[in-house]
Amino acid sequence: xxxxxxxxxxxxxxxxxxxxxxxxxxxxxxxxxxxxxxxxxxxxxxxxxxxxxxxxxxxxxxxxxxxxxxxxxxxxxxxxxxxxxxxxxxxxxxxxxxxxxxxxxxxxxxxxxxxxxxxxxxxxxxxxxxx
Numbered sequence: 001x002x003x004x005x006x007x008x009x010x011x012x013x014x015x016x017x018x019x020x021x022x023x024x025x026x027x028x029x030x031x032x033x034x035x036x037x038x039x040x041x042x043x044x045x046x047x048x049x050x051x052x053x054x055x056x057x058x059x060x061x062x063x064x065x066x067x068x069x070x071x072x073x074x075x076x077x078x079x080x081x082x083x084x085x086x087x088x089x090x091x092x093x094x095x096x097x098x099x100x101x102x103x104x105x106x107x108x109x110x111x112x113x114x115x116x117x118x119x120x121x122x123x124x125x126x127x128x129x130x131x
Contacts, residue, residue: 015128021066022064090114
């Protein structure tokens with residue numbers, strides 16, 4: 001069976017999906033702001049984890065931004081901001097994927113979740129961009 005890329009959701013479905021992504025952003029923001037050290041340690045990044053508070057602030061902003069727009073272009077801009085955040089998350093997660101990391105298996109799982117969420121974000125943003 002040949003691989004087919006994921007389909008872009010309908011605009012109506014993307015609107016509902018954006019709401020769920022907003023809740024996900026706020027939940028992740030709460031964890032990143034409250035327990036950045038625990039999050040960093042769980043994936044094997046025990047050195048400097050202060051940057052996770054910045055990521056938490058970013059997630060809080062995108063989550064709040066998604067709830068601030070009812071419909072239209074504004075919501076898609078906030079989803080595209082999530083895509084940019086996904087890229088910075090991947091950059092920050094990369095050191096945890098090193099072979100010597102005892103928590104590498106957790107970091108690999110986190111990278112898989114991050115990739116899935118990034119795909120969902122891109123598909124949602126594309127659907128919201130369609131006129």
